[in-house]
Amino acid sequence: MSHEWGRVGEDGTVYVRTADGERPVGQYPAGSPEDALAFYTRRYEALALEVQLLEQRVNSGVLSPEEAAEAIKTVRAQVTDANAVGDLASLSGRLDALSPVLASQRKARQEEKAQRAAESKSAKEAIAAEAEKIAEGTDWRGGANRLRDLLDQWKSLPRIDRASDDALWRRFSSARTTYTRHRKAHFAEQNERRESARVVKERLAAEAEELADSTEWGPTAGRFRDLMRQWKAAGPAPREVDEQLWQRFRGAQDTFFGARDAVQAExxxxxxxxxxxxxxxxxxxxxxxxxxxxxxxxxxxxxxxxxxxxxxxxxxxxxxxxxxxxxxxxxxxxxxxxxxxxxTDPEKSARADDMVSKLEAAIAVIEADLAAARAADDAKRVQELEDNLASRQSFLDMARRASADYGG
Structure with a gap:
């Protein structure tokens, strides 16, 4: 019996037709030729369905190009040696048609990988730069927290080319090491200062307690002010003792000033x-x-x-x-x-009296000259002397008033 893509021989052998001729795919001696062809055609249909499913998976991008290539290779081997009757060449063609799809996907994956690598490199450069900036600062609490966040960010980023990744990691790691070293040195120095402050504050609290019952109000109040200045200058002591020492110091102050204020109120x-x-x-x-x-x-x-x-x-x-x-x-x-x-200044009074005397003498001379000018009927001379006399008389009046003022 004959079929478009195969036939059944008289001995029950089933053949499939290909571009290279026909080849046997099996025997079906138990049934009719129609049953034989139907059996091997169903095998072809199952193989065609497998190709179709592979096409869908490849085109959807569910498989990576590498996984897709391996799957195509496997299915191609099944198609090439398939014991089935059907258009096996078309199935091989459909598998061949997936090669450009894989090439496009590989290119897209490469471009995407390159983009991710560039973004990762940029992000890691930013992380390294920020870490270096933190290492130069003195934010000991916030800086430590931020460096932990940056480390988590670094771990979440994909690796880039090894040389760049290693170089950026060295920058980031070196910045973290520098910051940690400086931070430890800072807190060690701070602990040393606080321990020194504890010694000073213990001494100040003890002296304040000795002064608490003093009744030398002025000197002791002054000394308490000195102690307070020293207390503030000492800085913080370790947290577990600082408040305790302050309560001692403050209590001694309150005792003294409370007693002083009570006395002052009385x-x-x-x-x-x-x-x-x-x-x-x-x-x-x-x-x-x-x-x-x-x-x-x-x-x-x-x-x-x-x-x-x-x-x-x-x-x-x-x-x-x-x-x-x-x-x-x-x-x-x-x-x-x-x-x-x-x-009543004697010197001023004497000067005023002297001025009066001099003016009176001068006026007497002018009056004598005026009488002589009038007798000589010298009108011009009379006018000059009268003007001079009026001026001297005015000065005399002022001098007499001044003399009277100084004379009381």
């Missing part, structure tokens, strides 16, 4: 009565100004000042106000005294 109550006395003295003092009788004002002020000193201290918040009011009265009395001295 004194302030006593000083309030003194302030009332001084307010009464201020009323007396402020009545002395403006000054009418300087000597009386001075005498009264001296008496007020003596009683002021005898009245004693006043509350600290009243000192400036009360002392200011008293000083104001004192300044007004002194101003009045200075003004009187200016008026």
């Amino acid at each position: 004194l302030d109550r006593e000083f309030t009565a003194n302030a009332e006395v001084k307010e009464g003295l201020l009323v007396e003092a402020e009545k002395l100004v403006p000054v009418d009788d300087l000597e009386t004002a001075k005498k009264s002020f001296r008496d007020i000042a003596e009683r002021w000193e005898a009245a004693g201290k006043v509350p600290r918040d009243r000192i400036k106000e009360l002392e200011g009011r008293l000083r104001k009265v004192e300044q007004q009395i002194r101003s009045a005294e200075d003004e009187q001295w200016k008026r």
